[in-house]
Amino acid sequence: MWFVDFPSIINKAWEAYGSPRKIKSITDISAKVSTNSVYKVQFSYRKFVIAKLSFFGKYEHFKEDHNIINNLAYSLEPPFQNTLAHSLTKNDEVFTFRYQEDEIDVWVVFYRPVKIREKLPPRLTEKHIIKLAKTIGKFHKSCHHSIDQIPKSSKTLSSDIQDLYEHLDTKEGKYEFGLQIGAIKRHCEIFLKHQEELPYSQLLEIPVFVDWNIGNFSVTKSGQLFSRWDYDWFRIGSRVLDFYFFSRVVSDIGDKTTFSYLITTLQEDRFLLFLKEYHKVFPLTIEEIKFIKEAYRFFILNYVLKDGNRFFHQFYANKLQKEAYEIYLPSLDSKFDENKILKVLNL
Known part of the structure; x- marks a missing residue:
């Protein structure tokens, strides 16, 4: 895929979401293994959300999966009630944004940041x-x-x-x-x-x-x-x-x-x-x-x-x-x- 201005698409997605919070910065935090992109969207007062962008597969599946995941995040029993990230919602459903222009078709979802504790060592005992x-x-x-x-x-x-x-x-x-x-x-x-x-x-x-x-x-x-x-x-x-x-x-x-x-x-x-x-x-x-x-x-x-x-x-x-x-x-x-x-x- 040729160059796509992902930060610009994130700005458009955030505008469509309709939040009064203004974006201060957008930082790429992707793992660089896959074509999917992940960005940290920073606001004032140390508040931020995570933006996930994807363009492989089908948009309908992307939207469906994130709706299921968000429901699962709220349904898991203790001690897993906070294990999954919660997505931002609008009108009682997970907010997703689809950007289409010429041959470009990119989808966006926003997550609240999930807390991270210990990472397992490279080789387990x-x-x-x-x-x-x-x-x-x-x-x-x-x-x-x-x-x-x-x-x-x-x-x-x-x-x-x-x-x-x-x-x-x-x-x-x-x-x-x-x-x-x-x-x-x-x-x-x-x-x-x-x-x-x-x-x-x-x-x-x-x-x-x-x-x-x-x-x-x-x-x-x-x-x-x-x-x-x-x-x-x-x-x-x-x-x-x-x-x-x-x-x-x-x-x-x-x-x-x-x-x-x-x-x-x-x-x-x-x-x-x-x-x-x-x-x-x-x-x-x-x-x-x-x-x-x-x-x-x-x-x-x-x-x-x-x-x-x-x-x-x-x-x-x-x-x-x-x-x-x-x-x-x-x-x-x-x-x-x-x-x-x-x-x-x-x-």
Whole structure:
């Protein structure tokens, strides 16, 4: 995407919001990994809000997701009642602003700042892993208890994969994926087939954030989940969708600046320890363990391949997509053994 004056769009969004507070400064605080942009919007008297700008996916989904997240933020049970950032609202709904000019289509949402406590170390100890597993089990349980209090989502895993499948037959899709189309279609078909066989409809669905990079959340000194930000991949789906990133957080290699999405972290003893402790708090089922591999397949197909060129900056997109073709998808069957997990959990 060519240069876009994001601060100017934020000013227009704030004007549309209609607040009497005047903006003093706008500072880019983006992580620089994705194409989404995050800004600190400063007012007088040390007051500020966070502006999130996005242009990948669909505006309707952007608006829907943030409405669900805001409802969830107010619905979570203690001690998670302040874990998520609250969005600014107008006329009893989350305020979003859509800026369209020529081929530019950018969307804005404003958050109240969320408090941040302790960050986990790049490489976790076993004590860290046990505490993290227990607090995430409790958080997932709270999300489950809130499901009836939040709006329904129009996105499904099957519809996202079907969108990718259909895109592969378009002129743009053929140009984007070239010689890899056959392999991608095969994995789409495998995923959709397994969706019917498991069956996915019987799996527990909760609000999931998918991307649990170690830089996206903070904990208390005792290890309790305290706050969570960065909602780029939020959706309603199986809680298993969150597990791949937790396997990376607890992995032996730890948090790295240069990253890949290898499936092998799902088989490490450290992740098995995480699942064992999580299972004590919020028990898993055999069907959910069987779905872990398909959740990983969905992650690669949807977030790395379908949305990768629009979400990641080009360097990361090229690297991750090349690895998806050469490593991630080809290694699914040889590098993942669900029986290893079932045995540890006595399922």
